[in-house]
Amino acid sequence: LKPDSVTWDSTAYATERVQPVLLRNQGGDTLTVTTLTTTGAQSTDFIIVDQPALPFLILPRDSARIMVKFVPRDRGYRYTSLRVVYNAAGAQQYVQLSGYGLFPNLASFPTRVDFGVRKAGVPADTTVRGILKNNGFGTLTVRSLSMDGSNAASFEVLNAPAMPFMVKANDSIPLPIRFTPQSRAGEFAFLTFMSDGGSPVRAIYLNGTGVYPTATSAPATLRFDTSDGKTVTRALLVKQTGNVALRILAASIEGTNPRDFSVTLATPFVVGKGDSVSIPVRFAALTNGPRTAYLKLVTDMFSPL
Numbered sequence: 001l002k003p004d005s006v007t008w009d010s011t012a013y014a015t016e017r018v019q020p021v022l023l024r025n026q027g028g029d030t031l032t033v034t035t036l037t038t039t040g041a042q043s044t045d046f047i048i049v050d051q052p053a054l055p056f057l058i059l060p061r062d063s064a065r066i067m068v069k070f071v072p073r074d075r076g077y078r079y080t081s082l083r084v085v086y087n088a089a090g091a092q093q094y095v096q097l098s099g100y101g102l103f104p105n106l107a108s109f110p111t112r113v114d115f116g117v118r119k120a121g122v123p124a125d126t127t128v129r130g131i132l133k134n135n136g137f138g139t140l141t142v143r144s145l146s147m148d149g150s151n152a153a154s155f156e157v158l159n160a161p162a163m164p165f166m167v168k169a170n171d172s173i174p175l176p177i178r179f180t181p182q183s184r185a186g187e188f189a190f191l192t193f194m195s196d197g198g199s200p201v202r203a204i205y206l207n208g209t210g211v212y213p214t215a216t217s218a219p220a221t222l223r224f225d226t227s228d229g230k231t232v233t234r235a236l237l238v239k240q241t242g243n244v245a246l247r248i249l250a251a252s253i254e255g256t257n258p259r260d261f262s263v264t265l266a267t268p269f270v271v272g273k274g275d276s277v278s279i280p281v282r283f284a285a286l287t288n289g290p291r292t293a294y295l296k297l298v299t300d301m302f303s304p305l
Contacts, residue, residue, distance in 0.1 A: 001023060001024070001025060001026075001027075001031055001058075001084065001086055001091070001093050002023075002024045002025075002026045003021070003022070003023055003024075003082075003084060003093050003094075003095040004021070004022060004095065005095060005096035005097070005098070006019065006021050006068070006095065006096070006097050006098075007097075007098050007099065008070040008097075008098070008099030008100075009099070009100075010099070010100040010101075010102050010138065011070055011071075011072050011099055011100070011101060011102060012072075012101075012102045012103075012104075012138065012196065013072055013073075013074070013075060013101055013102060013103040013198075014071065014072070014073075015071070015072075016069050016070065016071045017069070017070050017099075018049055018067055018068070018069045018070075019067070019068065019070075020065040020066065020067055020068070021065070021066045021067075021068050021082060021095055021097070022063050022064070022065060022066075023058060023063060023064045023066060023084060023095075024058075024062075024063040025058040025059065025060055025061065025062055025063065026061070027060060028060050029060060030057050030058065030059055030060060031057065031058045031086045031087060032055045032056075032057055032086060032087055033054065033055055033056050033057075033058065033064070033084060033085070033086045034054055034055045034085050034086060034087075035054065035083065035084070035085035035092075036048060036051060036052075036054065036066065036082065036083070036084060037082075037083050038068075038080050038081065038082055038083070038097070039080065039081055039083045039094075040079065040080035040081045041079060041080060042073070042074075042078045042079060042080050043080040044073060045070060045071055045072055045073050045078045045080065045099070045101075046068055046069070046070055046071075046080050046082070046097045046099075047068065047069045047071060048066060048067070048068055048069075048082075049067040049068065049069050050067060051066075052064070052066075058086075066082070068082065068097065070097075070099045072099060072100075072101025072102070072103075073101070074101055074103065075101045075102065075103030075136060075137035075138075076100065076101060076103075076137060077098070077100055077101075078098065078099050078100065078101050079096070079097065079098040079099075080097050080098075081094040081095060081096055081097060082094065082095040082097055100137075101137065102136075102137050102138025102139075103136045103137045103138065103198065104134050104136040104137065104138045104139060104140035104141070104167075104169065104195070104196060104197050104198075105134065105135055105136030105140070105197045105198040105199070106132070106133070106134065106140065106193065106195055106197040106198075106199060106202050107130070107133040107134070107135040107172075109128075109130055109131040109132075109133065109202075109204065110128065110130075110131065110204065111204060111205060112204065112205045112206075112207070113126065113128055113177065113204060113205070113206050113207075114207055114208065115179040115206070115207065115208030116208060116209070117208075117209045117211055117243045117244065118179060118181050118208055118209070118210060118211070118244070119181070119210070119211065119212070119213065119244040119245070119300075120181045120182065120183060120184055120210040120211060120212050120302075121180065121181070121182070121210075122180070122181075123178050123179070123180045124178065124179045124180070124208070125158065125176060125177070125178045125179075126176070126177055126179075127174050127175070127176045127177075128174065128175050128176075128177060128204075129172070129174045130172050130174075131172075131173075131174075131175045131204065132167055132172055132173040132174075132175055132193070133167070133171070133172035133173075134167040134168065134169055134170065134171055134172070134197070135169075135170065136169060136197065136198065137169060138169055139166050139167065139168055139169065140166065140167040140168075140169075140195055140196065140197050141164050141165075141166055141195060141196045142163070142164060142165055142166075142167065142193060142194070142195045143163060143164045143194045143195060143196070144163055144164075144192075144193075144194045145157060145160060145163070145191065145192070145193060146191075146192045146194075147189050147190070147191055147192075148189065148190050148192060149188055149189035149190045149206075150187075150188065150189070151182070151187035151188055151189050152189045153182065154179060154180055154181055154182050154187045154189065154208075154210075155177065155178065155179055155180075155187075155189045155191070155206050156177070156178050156180075157175060157176070157177055157178075157191070158176040158177065158178050159176065161173075177191070177206065179206070179208045181208060181209070181210025181211075182210065183210050184210055184211055184212055184302065185209065185210060186207065186208075186209045187207065187208055187209070187210060188205065188206060188207040188208075189206045189207075190203045190204070190205060190206070191203065191204045191206055211242060211243050211244055212242070212244075212300070212301055212302035213240065213242045213244050213245060213246040213247070213299070213300060213301050214240075214241045214242035214246075214301060215238055215239060215240050215241055215242070215246050215271065215299070215301065216238075216239050216241055217236055217237065217238045217239075217297075218236070218237050218239075219236070222234040222236060222281055222295070224261075224283035224291075226283070226285065229284075229285060231282055231283065231284045232282070232283045232284075233280050233281065233282045233283075234280075234281055234283070235278045235279060235280050235281070236278070236279045236281060236295060237276055237277075237278055237279075238271060238276060238277050238278075238279060238297070239271075239275075239276035240271040240272065240273060240274060240275055240276065242273075243273065244273065245270050245271060245272050245273055246270070246271040246299060246300070246301065247268050247269070247270055247271075247299060247300045248265070248267055248268065248269040248270075248271065248277075248297055248298070248299050249267055249268050249298040249299060249300065250267050250268075250296075250297070250298040251263050251265040251267060251279065251295065251296070251297050251298075252295075252296045253281075253293050253294070253295060253296070254293065254294060254296050255292060255293035255294045256291075256292045256293060257286075257291040257292055257293050258293045259286060260283060260284060260285055260286050260291040260293065261281060261282065261283050261291075261293045261295075262281070262282045262284070263279065263280070263281050263282070263295060264280070265279055279295070279297075281295055
């Protein structure tokens with residue numbers, strides 16, 4: 001009896017590959033095979049398929065094909081032996097069987113990404129590194145990414161790769177994520193990954209809070225008293241009071257006598273967190289008597305200033 005060793009191509013964990021093991025009778029007498037069994041370290045990874053009824057004969061110069069299925073139960077190098085007992089004298093041979101089990105795996109990654117407090121309607125981007133890391137054996141295939149949850153529309157993966165995509169062993173892919181709050185409230189969503197890793201479905205919790213800027217202004221009324229026709233300047237103090245910067249988009253004079261008053265402010269203008277800005281308003285009367293107008297400020301606040 002002349003058996004050969006048999007090696008399988010790399011095979012993903014819990015999947016199977018079948019190939020034949022040839023038992024060749026190179027002698028001049030008929031061989032009677034009485035026992036076929038796998039034995040050794042990882043014998044459960046190698047399974048005889050449709051084992052022929054025992055005993056069976058192998059004629060001189062003929063061979064028998066024994067189909068064996070490789071189903072890796074773990075990652076890395078796997079091996080065992082096929083034990084063949086033949087003829088009444090109990091002669092036996094061992095066929096070396098080996099293969100390599102692939103076990104891609106998504107490494108543990110942050111289960112939560114908190115964007116904190118962000119201005120409503122303004123995108124905030126972050127890049128999460130290590131979120132798609134393959135610490136297993138063999139290439140990881142990510143089949144899909146999906147955004148779910150009450151506020152899924154507020155979150156998105158930027159430049160998402162075309163599905164499916166591959167992550168090599170010991171490699172990782174950074175994932176840029178954008179949060180654009182749609183309201184003045186806490187918002188959340190789940191980014192779910194489906195892959196062929198050890199845990200096929202993994203999810204990461206995304207959350208953040210949308211806010212609008214707030215501010216105060218004083219005084220409530222600017223009074224310009226002059227009897228000599230000279231230009232008088234008064235200032236309105238605008239103070240930012242919230243968690244995000246205030247943008248003053250435009251400033252203008254409107255009302256009954258707008259030509260008697262003027263304001264100069266380069267817009268848009270940003271008032272940082274906790275800061276304030278003094279807006280000068282000038283009065284130059286065009287005629288005698290009471291003159292009235294109002295200063296209009298356009299901001300990105302939810303309510304008018």
